[in-house]
Amino acid sequence: MRWVVGLALAVLGNAAASAREISWDELYAAGETLYQQHAYLEAASVAEAALRMADATFGTTDLKTAQTLVLLGNAHLGRRQLSRTLHYYQRALAILEYRLGPTHPQVSDVLLLLARYHLLAGSPKQAEALCERALMIRAGALGARHPQTAKTLAVLAECYVGQQAWQRAIDTYDRALAIAAAAHPADEEEVGWMRRRIATLAAAQEQATPLISHPPLLLQRLDAPAISAPAAAEPAPTIDAPASSGASANPAALGAPRGSLPLARGSGESTPLGAMATSFEERAVAMLQIGNASEARNLFRQAVEICEKRLGPTHPETLATLERYRRFLQHAGRPSETEALSTAPPHSIADQ
Incomplete structure (x- = not known):
């Protein structure tokens, strides 16, 4: 596979050579490999050649074209080119509905990708x-108790979280958990x-705390990549703010967990305080995703203030x-504020 990836990258600048030296199957496989390796820019370039x-x-209405469009959409999602x-997702959906019908299981795969978007x-x-709509298709095709139906319910629950509809989110997660x-x-x-997610939501509901879903940390666990791709969990995309924001930050650099739920740090238990402070950090990272540094x-700042008021400025x-x-x-390019925060003695951040 390495030589295929190398060849794909080498011939990208020459469409004619690409057609002679490498097949669509090889291009697609190379793009998928690059995507799984989080090389989103290169994956997008290879997928664009595969789409051509x-x-x-x-x-333009072939199923392989739809498959390529999904890969290209995934790669651009990883780059935050929303x-x-x-x-690309909408074009893929139109092809699948036309070729397979509106209730085919592969249609539900792209519907869920669009929901993540x-x-x-x-x-x-x-x-x-x-x-x-995806839930209706999957429950009808696979059965109401199928694991993929549970995954769809979990994504639906996160939609309710995003709307602060606590009880609907908890009830929907309960259904997914039972399956x-x-x-x-x-x-x-x-x-x-x-x-643990249900516990976090229950704590947030009790405290009347704002909490939003965090797709990069949650949704890659809820469903597999669509359209004839291997049944493996989608990797968490790197979060890069657009250049115009003056910031480039990713969850690992900020200390955010990858591939796990955003609960209290370093703990498998959720607490009302942890849920409250974590919710503000989740929202902060979500703002970075759309370039609002x-x-x-x-x-x-609000997450820090919550901890200071409830636990004190020196609590771990x-x-x-x-x-x-x-x-x-x-990472946001605020050296003066960084220095002030690093050198000041413990005190309320609200005083700064």
């Missing part, structure tokens, strides 16, 4: 409508994080949250 070849070889992502774009109501726990064999890891800064969780805020300021 698919359009010319198979036609407008381009939407175009809308969650990332801050449109949970639109995501909800897409999830409901996942009854599977043979049950996926214990998935069952465990669903239980200023709002991300304000939300990080307060200090850990403060360190993540310091890293954010550093």
Whole structure:
């Protein structure tokens, strides 16, 4: 596979050579490999070449063209090119509905990808409508107790979270949990994080705390890539703010967990305080995803203030949250604020 990836990258600048030296299957496989390796820019370039070849070889409404469009949409989603992502997903959906019919299971795969897009774009109501349609298709095709139906319910629950519809989110997660726990064999890891997510939502509901879904950390666990791709979890995209924002930050650099639920740091338990402070950090990272570094800064400050008021300025969780805020300021290009935060003695951040 390495030589295929290398060849694909080498011939990208020459469409004619590409057509002679490498097939669509090889181009697609190379693009998928690059995507799985989080090389989103290169994956997008290879997928664009594969799309040109698919359009010319198979036609603009062929299923292989739809498959390529999904890969290209995934790659651009990883790069946070949201407008381009939407175009490719919508075109893929139109092809699948035309070729397979509106109730085919592969249609539900792209509906869920579109739902993820809308969650990332801050449109949970639109995501909800897409999830409901995907749920109807999957429950009808696979059965109401199928694990894939449970995954769809979990995405739907996150749509309710994005709308602050606490009880609907909890009830929907409860339905998903019941199906996942009854599977043979049950996926214990998935069952465990669903239980922890329900606990986090219950705590947020009790405290009347704002909390939003965090697709990069959650949704890659809820469904597999669509359209004839291997049944493997989608990797969490790197979060890069657009160049115009003056910031380039990713969850690892900010100390955010990858591939796990955003609960209290370093703990498998959720607490009301942890849920409250974490929710502001989730929202901060979500703001980074759409290039709003200023709002991300304000939300990080609120997370720190919550910890300071409830736990005190020297509590370990307060200090850990403060360190993540310091890293954010550093990556956001705010050296004076970073230095002030690093050198000042423990005190309320509200005094700064």
